[in-house]
Amino acid sequence: PTRRHAGARRSRGTSATPLSPSTACSCEAGRFMNESGKTACHECNAGSYCEAGASAPLPCKEGTFSSTSGLGSEGQCNDCPAGSSCSTGSSVPKPCSPGSVQPAPGQKECVDCVAG
Numbered sequence: 001p002t003r004r005h006a007g008a009r010r011s012r013g014t015s016a017t018p019l020s021p022s023t024a025c026s027c028e029a030g031r032f033m034n035e036s037g038k039t040a041c042h043e044c045n046a047g048s049y050c051e052a053g054a055s056a057p058l059p060c061k062e063g064t065f066s067s068t069s070g071l072g073s074e075g076q077c078n079d080c081p082a083g084s085s086c087s088t089g090s091s092v093p094k095p096c097s098p099g100s101v102q103p104a105p106g107q108k109e110c111v112d113c114v115a116g
Contacts, residue, residue, distance in 0.1 A: 027041035029051055029052045029072025030043065030044055031070070032050040032054040032055060032056055032057055034055055043069050044057045044069055044070055044071055045057055046067050046091035047060055047091035048060060048066070049071035049072060049074055050071070051073060052072070059088050060074070060077035060086075060089060061077065061088060062086065062087055063079065063086055064078060065090035065093055066091060079105045079106040080093050080106055080108075082102060083101070083103075084096060084110070085102055087109075088108075097110065099112060099113055100112050100113060101113055
């Protein structure tokens with residue numbers, strides 16, 4: 001008779017199917033993971049968005065902003081309203097300063113008022 005050590009078990013030929021790294025280690029849209037070997041995803045900050053599987057947030061483009069965190073696509077960034085400007089990665093529109101104006105929405109900067 002063969003002796004077995006206490007706690008030893010014999011495999012019956014079954015094994016767990018490993019999860020695909022592309023699905024097990026991927027964050028959903030609106031979240032990102034910037035560290036290898038981690039399982040927790042971080043929420044994207046205001047002024048940025050994260051597509052599914054992102055390793056870092058991407059800033060909202062100039063002329064847009066987002067005061068909300070957790071955006072999943074660039075299209076969720078809002079156009080900057082008229083009377084303000086929005087640089088790349090803006091989380092709030094910046095009102096035009098006295099002596100400048102921006103009549104159009106979705107702009108990156110205000111322009112100086114014309115003399116007269």
